[in-house]
Amino acid sequence: MAMNSLQDVAQYLREQDDFIVVGHENPDPDCLGSMLGLYFGLKQLGKQCRMVSADPVPTDLSWPGLDVIEHIPVGFEPGTSCVIVVDCEPERTGSISEDVKRAQRLVNIDHHQRGRGVGDVVYVEPSEAATAMIIYRLLLELEVAFDRNIAVALYGGILGDTGGFRHANTNSEVFFVAGELLQYGVDPAPMAREIFSSQSLGFLRLLGVALSNLQTSQDGKLVWVSVSYDQFLAFDVDPGNSDHLVSFVRMLDTAEIAMVFREVNPGEIRVGLRAHNTDVGSLARHIGGGGHKLASGATILGDLHEVSEAVVATAEHFYLTGELNEWHR
Numbered sequence: 001m002a003m004n005s006l007q008d009v010a011q012y013l014r015e016q017d018d019f020i021v022v023g024h025e026n027p028d029p030d031c032l033g034s035m036l037g038l039y040f041g042l043k044q045l046g047k048q049c050r051m052v053s054a055d056p057v058p059t060d061l062s063w064p065g066l067d068v069i070e071h072i073p074v075g076f077e078p079g080t081s082c083v084i085v086v087d088c089e090p091e092r093t094g095s096i097s098e099d100v101k102r103a104q105r106l107v108n109i110d111h112h113q114r115g116r117g118v119g120d121v122v123y124v125e126p127s128e129a130a131t132a133m134i135i136y137r138l139l140l141e142l143e144v145a146f147d148r149n150i151a152v153a154l155y156g157g158i159l160g161d162t163g164g165f166r167h168a169n170t171n172s173e174v175f176f177v178a179g180e181l182l183q184y185g186v187d188p189a190p191m192a193r194e195i196f197s198s199q200s201l202g203f204l205r206l207l208g209v210a211l212s213n214l215q216t217s218q219d220g221k222l223v224w225v226s227v228s229y230d231q232f233l234a235f236d237v238d239p240g241n242s243d244h245l246v247s248f249v250r251m252l253d254t255a256e257i258a259m260v261f262r263e264v265n266p267g268e269i270r271v272g273l274r275a276h277n278t279d280v281g282s283l284a285r286h287i288g289g290g291g292h293k294l295a296s297g298a299t300i301l302g303d304l305h306e307v308s309e310a311v312v313a314t315a316e317h318f319y320l321t322g323e324l325n326e327w328h329r
């Protein structure tokens with residue numbers, strides 16, 4: 001499917017009056033910021049707009065508009081509204097993905113590699129650090145007047161997906177747009193604290209246990225940790241809200257590939273992969289997941305120990321030879 005230009009997207013949105021913005025399962029700051037930025041922009045243009053998420057919205061962010069997002073895990077009815085899927089392909093919108101794909105009018109805006117995009121209008125740009133960067137450009141194209149609500153959302157999305165301006169996707173464009181957004185009353189310190197430094201006591205204690213069980217390959221290039229469902233229960237931590245565990249694991253000085261295996265439900269293992277140079281996006285797709293070149297993941301059903309051993313072996317082989325071995329699961 002040929003991709004549309006940003007001008008095409010803007011033109012298509014101008015022609016419609018009634019929208020539903022949908023993000024991905026387990027929404028992260030970029031997903032939420034993109035949804036909110038687009039929502040406030042479309043409202044300003046006098047459009048009707050709703051936001052819908054299949055998974056609950058995290059409660060640790062104080063951004064304006066988050067309370068407007070409707071949590072609809074089943075029975076989503078797009079009706080005749082134009083559905084705009086942001087920060088993922090329609091397939092990844094969680095339990096409502098089949099309903100999303102049935103939308104009469106579908107727009108897809110994303111920056112993930114895998115996403116070729118699906119919809120009547122598609123804009124997927126993997127060179128963008130965040131979907132919030134794309135929404136910023138789209139709102140400029142739509143001649144929306146930026147305000148604090150929009151700026152907080154987009155800045156938060158950029159901050160989240162660049163890991164606080166530290167990941168490899170941090171470039172001059174990112175700093176330029178972040179600088180522009182600061183002019184509308186964004187306060188960077190509390191935004192960073194909310195995203196990166198607002199851990200519960202239970203999470204920090206679980207992190208302590210997890211890190212004390214850190215494992216590495218002999219050369220230290222691969223580092224990984226597993227957390228069982230029972231451990232999440234014991235520390236009263238929501239397993240679905242612990243993706244960021246991997247950001248602590250990747251702090252090891254010798255690490256090239258960091259992996260976290262989280263048993264989010266009994267027998268359901270969520271694999272988080274991070275790398276400094278290795279293409280863990282390919283690795284994730286190989287084992288049935290997806291994501292970016294340096295940040296990806298997958299969900300695998302099975303025993304925590306067996307799944308982690310199999311993925312570690314595959315990752316090590318890939319790291320050493322650049323080849324993907326056979327994968328049966």
Ligand SMILES: [Mn+2]
Pocket residue numbers: 030031087111129130131161
């Ligand atoms: Mn994103």
